[in-house]
Amino acid sequence: MSDRTIGYIVGSISSTSINRRLAKALERLAPAGTTLVEIPIKDLPFYSPDHDADYPAVATEFKNAIDEVDGVIIVTPEYSRSIPGVLKNALDWAARPWGQGSFDGKPTAVIGTSQGGIATAAAQQHLT
Structure with a gap:
């Protein structure tokens, strides 16, 4: 079986996040030939269409990190029966500019x- 890299996005920026601990457990349990790497979101600024013509470097790095992996796991907590705002913000960066979505065709x-x-x-349902 060929080597593959799976990126994971933790939808919490809390240093004590149990979802981050879950992601770290997934890293340890990954089968041979599979490497899990975090795609960080904590430094992304708030998304605005004003940036579509000139993405900030951190947003470009985020999109490139998604492009470089073979698949993505979104590890999300649930805040107020939905996904955390920081995760929604990251997904907005990944989906823009229009027609250049990073998740298009990505498992x-x-x-x-x-x-x-x-x-x-509920949070997982909002992401599907």
């Missing part, structure tokens, strides 16, 4: 955890 999975009974079911 993508969604996972998440929380201490609640239904975990991150």
Whole structure:
């Protein structure tokens, strides 16, 4: 089987995020030939269409990181029955400019955890 790299995006910027811990566990459990790498979102500025003609370097790096991996896992907490704002912001950067979406044709999975009974079911549904 050929080597592959899977990027993961943690939808929380908290240093104590249990979803970051989940992502780190996925790294350790990855099968032979698969490397998981984080695609960070914490330094992305707020998205605005004003940037579409001239993306900031950090947003270009973010989009390039998605382009360079074979697939993406979005590891999301659930905030107020949806995805965190920082994750939505990152997805907006990835989807723009129009016609240049980073996730087009990219295999993508969604996972998440929380201490609640239904975990991150609502947040995951919003991402599918």
